[in-house]
Amino acid sequence: MTAQLSNNPAADIDNGFSFLGLRMTRRDAMGAALFAVAILLLPLLMLPFNGSAPSTVYQIAIFGIFAIGFNILFGLTGYLSFGHAAFVGIGSYAAIWSLKLLTLNIIPALIVGPIAAGLIALPIGWLTLRRSGIYFSILTLAFSIMLFIMAFSVFKDITNGQDGQRTSQFDVRVIDDVFGWNQPVGKTRDEVTAANAALSEWNRELAALKRTNPEINGRPVDWGTLNDFTIKNMQEAGLQISTRPDQLARPSIPEFFGTPMNRGYTNFYICAVVLILTYIFATLLRQSSFGLMLLAVKTNQTRMDYMGLKPKRYTLAAFVISAMFAGLAGALFVAMDPNAPPDRMEWTESGKVVIMNILGGMGSVVGPFIGALIVKYFGNIISSIDVSRLTHTIEETLPFPAFIEWPIAHLPHLFVGEGWELGMGLVFMLMVIFLPGGGVSLWQRWTRRTKRLFLISFGLIYVIYVIDRFLLGNALPGWTMFLPLVAFVVYAIARPILSWRARQAAKRTGGEDPNAGDSAAGKDPAPGSDDSAVADPVAVLTRKPTDPSAPAPASA
Amino acid sequence: MSLLTVNGIKKSFGGLKALNDVNLNVEEGTVHAVIGPNGAGKSTLLHTFVGKLKPDEGAILFNGDAVLGKDPTQINQLGISRVFQTPEIFAELSMLENVMIPALAKEDGTFTINPLGAAMNRRSIRERAEHALEDVGLADKMHGTAANQSRGDKRRLELAMCLVQNPRLLLLDEPTAGMSRTDTNNTIELLQKIHSRGMTKVIIEHDMHVVFSLSTRISVMAQGAVIEEGTPEQIKASARVQEAYLAGNTGEE
Ligand SMILES: Nc1ncnc2c1ncn2[C@@H]1O[C@H](COP(=O)(O)OP(=O)(O)O)[C@@H](O)[C@H]1O
Ligand SMILES: [Mg+2]
Numbered sequence: 001m002t003a004q005l006s007n008n009p010a011a012d013i014d015n016g017f018s019f020l021g022l023r024m025t026r027r028d029a030m031g032a033a034l035f036a037v038a039i040l041l042l043p044l045l046m047l048p049f050n051g052s053a054p055s056t057v058y059q060i061a062i063f064g065i066f067a068i069g070f071n072i073l074f075g076l077t078g079y080l081s082f083g084h085a086a087f088v089g090i091g092s093y094a095a096i097w098s099l100k101l102l103t104l105n106i107i108p109a110l111i112v113g114p115i116a117a118g119l120i121a122l123p124i125g126w127l128t129l130r131r132s133g134i135y136f137s138i139l140t141l142a143f144s145i146m147l148f149i150m151a152f153s154v155f156k157d158i159t160n161g162q163d164g165q166r167t168s169q170f171d172v173r174v175i176d177d178v179f180g181w182n183q184p185v186g187k188t189r190d191e192v193t194a195a196n197a198a199l200s201e202w203n204r205e206l207a208a209l210k211r212t213n214p215e216i217n218g219r220p221v222d223w224g225t226l227n228d229f230t231i232k233n234m235q236e237a238g239l240q241i242s243t244r245p246d247q248l249a250r251p252s253i254p255e256f257f258g259t260p261m262n263r264g265y266t267n268f269y270i271c272a273v274v275l276i277l278t279y280i281f282a283t284l285l286r287q288s289s290f291g292l293m294l295l296a297v298k299t300n301q302t303r304m305d306y307m308g309l310k311p312k313r314y315t316l317a318a319f320v321i322s323a324m325f326a327g328l329a330g331a332l333f334v335a336m337d338p339n340a341p342p343d344r345m346e347w348t349e350s351g352k353v354v355i356m357n358i359l360g361g362m363g364s365v366v367g368p369f370i371g372a373l374i375v376k377y378f379g380n381i382i383s384s385i386d387v388s389r390l391t392h393t394i395e396e397t398l399p400f401p402a403f404i405e406w407p408i409a410h411l412p413h414l415f416v417g418e419g420w421e422l423g424m425g426l427v428f429m430l431m432v433i434f435l436p437g438g439g440v441s442l443w444q445r446w447t448r449r450t451k452r453l454f455l456i457s458f459g460l461i462y463v464i465y466v467i468d469r470f471l472l473g474n475a476l477p478g479w480t481m482f483l484p485l486v487a488f489v490v491y492a493i494a495r496p497i498l499s500w501r502a503r504q505a506a507k508r509t510g511g512e513d514p515n516a517g518d519s520a521a522g523k524d525p526a527p528g529s530d531d532s533a534v535a536d537p538v539a540v541l542t543r544k545p546t547d548p549s550a551p552a553p554a555s556a
Numbered sequence: 557m558s559l560l561t562v563n564g565i566k567k568s569f570g571g572l573k574a575l576n577d578v579n580l581n582v583e584e585g586t587v588h589a590v591i592g593p594n595g596a597g598k599s600t601l602l603h604t605f606v607g608k609l610k611p612d613e614g615a616i617l618f619n620g621d622a623v624l625g626k627d628p629t630q631i632n633q634l635g636i637s638r639v640f641q642t643p644e645i646f647a648e649l650s651m652l653e654n655v656m657i658p659a660l661a662k663e664d665g666t667f668t669i670n671p672l673g674a675a676m677n678r679r680s681i682r683e684r685a686e687h688a689l690e691d692v693g694l695a696d697k698m699h700g701t702a703a704n705q706s707r708g709d710k711r712r713l714e715l716a717m718c719l720v721q722n723p724r725l726l727l728l729d730e731p732t733a734g735m736s737r738t739d740t741n742n743t744i745e746l747l748q749k750i751h752s753r754g755m756t757k758v759i760i761e762h763d764m765h766v767v768f769s770l771s772t773r774i775s776v777m778a779q780g781a782v783i784e785e786g787t788p789e790q791i792k793a794s795a796r797v798q799e800a801y802l803a804g805n806t807g808e809e
Pocket of ligand 2: 600
């Protein structure tokens with residue numbers, strides 16, 4: 001048995017690390033390490049792409065968490081939910097109330113968010129998972145729209161409707177008061193207590209006055225605009241109200257044990273750590289017995305019935321786990337920017353995470369993150385293109401009469417700028433038709449040489465960027481950096497076409513295929529089969545669980 | 557002792573009486589073959605044992621427990637495993653994973669996965685799955701994807717998936733259908749090997765050579781009813797069966 005195993009390319013199943021019965025193979029551990037380094041360096045790596053602002057990179061990280069969590073349901077069990085954005089919203093609202101009622105410290109918020117999402121996902125999953133396929137998708141969509149509408153109506157007091165719920169310095173914040181956290185700066189504890197007591201005394205006075213339904217000049221008092229000026233007016237009208245005591249300004253920015261979330265890259269690094277932990281969790285889960293059961297659900301539920309298993313238990317668990325990651329993403333959004341708007345729950349947001357999973361490649365752990373990166377980054381870039389200027393330029397340069405020029409010049413309006421979602425949809429459609437496995441499968445299709453060329457041309461971007469910035473003083477126009485990548489794309493598209501034509505020509509003349517040795521189609525190595533983990537680091541990340549040449553799940 | 561008792565099962569599809577008052581006793585430790593011409597109702601009978609079909613009338617007792625009214629999952633948990641006429645496997649997964657899934661299902665007595673416990677037992681689970689694959693002669697293919705295997709290997713894989721659960725009763729629906737002569741003989745050998753463990757089996761088979769090599773008891777079905785039952789010698793000698801079905805095709809000539 002052992003001898004047989006060591007002859008197998010999958011022999012490394014018996015190497016690796018084990019903790020609490022959870023195992024990680026060497027390849028997976030290397031993949032996780034590589035991923036962690038790339039994420040921690042993300043702000044640097046995004047520099048040439050003009051995408052390293054803290055808010056850009058933390059959004060990429062949060063969407064990455066959402067997408068990787070979503071993949072636990074979609075990628076492993078094959079159940080396509082169109083309603084997961086609702087759980088992002090629920091996580092957001094739960095987290096904002098933790099920030100308002102408990103403490104500005106983000107840790108309780110990050111715990112409360114996923115728990116709330118998971119609790120609500122449990123009955124929804126129990127109901128929707130009675131159906132599969134398109135019926136399941138429609139049911140989840142219906143539930144998410146229902147929750148979205150409820151956020152505006154029944155739960156308006158919790159969600160504050162369209163404006164969204166925010167933190168404010170007047171929030172109660174029990175834990176903060178008990179431990180003396182996030183109190184007004186430069187005051188002693190006794191001063192704060194006294195000021196708070198005076199304020200609550202005044203509030204009681206105000207409430208007593210409200211109960212009398214007082215009027216000024218025959219009109220009821222407008223309690224909505226209560227400030228020093230209106231209070232003075234009330235006093236002059238003879239109402240029983242004293243001057244509002246001085247409020248001590250308390251902070252309202254979420255913080256992590258003293259570091260506020262709006263300082264430098266703190267927010268990004270918190271998200272990055274959570275993202276890396278999410279990645280490791282997803283890797284461990286896929287290698288576990290539970291992950292194997294999820295794959296079994298995707299492949300053949302009938303067989304599971306006849307071997308004493310109840311598939312629904314696993315799908316429900318996967319549903320709740322993925323909803324909890326959605327809730328975690330929602331909580332992180334709020335922790336980074338203390339505002340919970342309802343748009344986060346909209347069904348288009350649910351669609352976006354599906355697009356991220358499919359673009360990046362579902363089934364693998366890193367694929368959904370790559371999808372999130374692409375959608376978030378290109379979404380920002382394409383939507384910020386100035387279409388009017390583009391239109392103008394086209395009209396200037398083209399020599400045609402206006403009635404021909406106009407439609408050409410206005411075509412980009414549909415796909416860039418405000419219409420970027422249509423552009424994204426177009427890319428998505430092309431992708432699903434021509435590359436159903438997503439970005440990850442594109443990588444797996446390439447020959448080793450193509451992979452190497454890709455990495456080189458990608459690396460050249462950084463080389464040009466560094467030279468330009470530190471030696472030439474930003475003399476080069478921005479687009480020059482991307483020339484190597486453009487050259488690579490042209491090569492990657494042209495090469496299979498050229499080799500295909502060469503093969504056709506050879507077939508016609510009856511000769512040997514001149515390109516047989518290294519054509520893209522001819523010598524396409526199965527992923528991971530000849531690429532050792534060291535030689536091809538990205539294969540480590542992109543390996544799919546059902547990959548025949550991949551190591552079987554490890555034993556403990 | 558009778559392990560499986562079938563009493564007066566009836567099942568009709570529209571006007572067609574696929575099962576018309578079937579009675580059957582399967583003794584513990586026997587290999588009980590059910591033979592009969594195509595369309596006699598053999599597969600339908602097996603479907604009622606595992607909860608795939610609900611009979612219109614009758615009762616089925618397994619080891620004293622009522623089988624009817626239970627769903628396939630619960631019936632499997634009683635100790636009945638079945639191999640389908642067309643293999644039901646996890647096509648996208650590796651052979652080893654295919655067998656690990658039923659092994660995991662059985663390991664935890666409640667047929668639920670205790671995440672931590674299941675992870676702890678992973679090595680023993682995997683060893684059991686490897687043994688089951690070795691038993692059916694698939695040890696060298698265990699890392700291959702199930703979908704890429706030959707039809708015969710898929711059947712053997714499904715058999716391994718049942719064996720790893722060590723059921724009290726194993727149901728086989730035409731285990732050699734569509735197999736070459738060599739493959740058929742290999743399967744006979746394999747099933748004989750398994751028999752030495754004393755697992756009770758019900759085999760539906762077309763090939764008389766297989767039936768007479770394996771079975772200790774035979775029921776003959778025709779048009780939805782059992783027309784004869786006995787030892788292989790009795791069946792071979794029975795004029796009625798000869799006439800109705802075997803017609804000189806004893807498989808031992
Ligand atoms: N689901 C079904 N619906 C209608 N008729 C069926 C169904 N299953 C089986 N039958 C019919 O019942 C009869 C018995 O079929 P089956 O049990 O498959 O026979 P066999 O003995 O060859 O396995 C056949 O005439 C078949 O056409
Ligand atoms: Mg049949």
